[in-house]
Amino acid sequence: MAFFFIKMNKKYFITILCFVFSISSFAQNKTLDYFINKSLTNDPRISELQNLISANKTDSALIVAANKLQVTGNGNAYYAPVINGYGYDVAITNGQQLSALVALNKQIYNKRNLSLQFKSLQLQNDSLTNFIAISRQDIKKAIIAQYILAYSDQLQLSFNDELVTLLTDEEEILKKLTQKNVYKQADYLSFLVTLQQQKLTRNQLFVQYKSNYATLNYLAGIIDTTTESLAAPDLQAKLVFNTENSPFILTYKIDSLRLANERAIIKYQYRPKVNLFADAGYQSTFILNPYKNFGYNFGINLTVPIYDGHQRKLQFSRLDIQERTRQRQRDFFFNQYQQQILQLQQQLNDLQNLAAPVNKQIEYLETLIRVNGKLLETGDIRITDYVLALNNYITAKNLVVQNKIAQYQVIQQLNYWYMKL
Numbered sequence: 001m002a003f004f005f006i007k008m009n010k011k012y013f014i015t016i017l018c019f020v021f022s023i024s025s026f027a028q029n030k031t032l033d034y035f036i037n038k039s040l041t042n043d044p045r046i047s048e049l050q051n052l053i054s055a056n057k058t059d060s061a062l063i064v065a066a067n068k069l070q071v072t073g074n075g076n077a078y079y080a081p082v083i084n085g086y087g088y089d090v091a092i093t094n095g096q097q098l099s100a101l102v103a104l105n106k107q108i109y110n111k112r113n114l115s116l117q118f119k120s121l122q123l124q125n126d127s128l129t130n131f132i133a134i135s136r137q138d139i140k141k142a143i144i145a146q147y148i149l150a151y152s153d154q155l156q157l158s159f160n161d162e163l164v165t166l167l168t169d170e171e172e173i174l175k176k177l178t179q180k181n182v183y184k185q186a187d188y189l190s191f192l193v194t195l196q197q198q199k200l201t202r203n204q205l206f207v208q209y210k211s212n213y214a215t216l217n218y219l220a221g222i223i224d225t226t227t228e229s230l231a232a233p234d235l236q237a238k239l240v241f242n243t244e245n246s247p248f249i250l251t252y253k254i255d256s257l258r259l260a261n262e263r264a265i266i267k268y269q270y271r272p273k274v275n276l277f278a279d280a281g282y283q284s285t286f287i288l289n290p291y292k293n294f295g296y297n298f299g300i301n302l303t304v305p306i307y308d309g310h311q312r313k314l315q316f317s318r319l320d321i322q323e324r325t326r327q328r329q330r331d332f333f334f335n336q337y338q339q340q341i342l343q344l345q346q347q348l349n350d351l352q353n354l355a356a357p358v359n360k361q362i363e364y365l366e367t368l369i370r371v372n373g374k375l376l377e378t379g380d381i382r383i384t385d386y387v388l389a390l391n392n393y394i395t396a397k398n399l400v401v402q403n404k405i406a407q408y409q410v411i412q413q414l415n416y417w418y419m420k421l
Contacts (some may be wrong), residue, residue, distance in 0.1 A: 013062070032147050035220045039143050040136060042221030049132045056121050056128075063117050070105045074279075094285035101281035108274050116265050123258045130254060133247040137419050144233070144412045146216045151230045152405040153209035154196040159397055166373075167195040167390075173377050175399065182379035191383050235411045237348060238418035241341055245420035248337065250328035259323050266315050270308075275301040344414040351407045354407040358400050365393040
């Protein structure tokens, strides 16, 4: 493209440069990392998930506290009158009672239960951590896709600015040659239509670029109405994928561990449970020596499950169904995962192979336009031939931009699946 700037009239270059910068308010290049970091910082979903992990730490402390010695205070006072022989049986109610007790309760042999509950919370944290990684990847994917879209508009806008500048320079020359009857008025008007079409296309691209840039700010949670230039996205395709540490695959592993832990919890629920209890205080019916009714007691409680209508078997059956579903989903996803990577790698390779011949064609067309431009200034070429060559160049240049953007898009999709904890 160097020959464009050699041919460009300095006055028009400065005019167009000021026009572009004044309208679009381009100040500096914004990078892809800038928008990604902003989006990850501003998106409330990440904070919400991190707060859930913090809440699970509190739940863990609650489990520990619930397993400690429990002390409660109980007070009770009642009077059951018997009037004219009518009333509750005194043998049952003792007529009246006053009690004020401090009770203690402690479940023993509970280590296995605690371990299972802690394991359940840990699996929840693992699942949340894994989900955070996937959520971050989804956020980055949306930002990168929008960034590529806006950058594509910027590339086309930049090319059209150069093209309008070139045609403007040529238009001044053709105008003078037409006045000297070197070219026909109709040919000059035909060229003028081409110039006006390019200006219109440039303005449409500018509006489109501003819109896509604003959408990029919106997705990243940025409040800013200015439109700045974008740096080329620094995207390198990942070639080696390790599924063992991929959060997409770990999701199914965590589900498997969760189901196994639920099975262990069900088994524990059918084990005998032993509680120690004790209380001390005052209990009296005021019938005999109420001042002596201070005392205490203690004991042990044993609970042994005997028959529950086969509920344990049914719960195990439910878990078996969930495990089969998990395995089927995991196998299907893994096949899709591998197929998607292979397909994207092949697509990227095809696009890269297409780039070389297209760039070669661009070199030929640039040379042709440079030569035709010189012939146009001397009146040795028809304007229609020059416009035809120009249209071919525009088509080829747009193909270059489309190929580059398509590569970015494929790399973005390919790298989405490259993720590890």
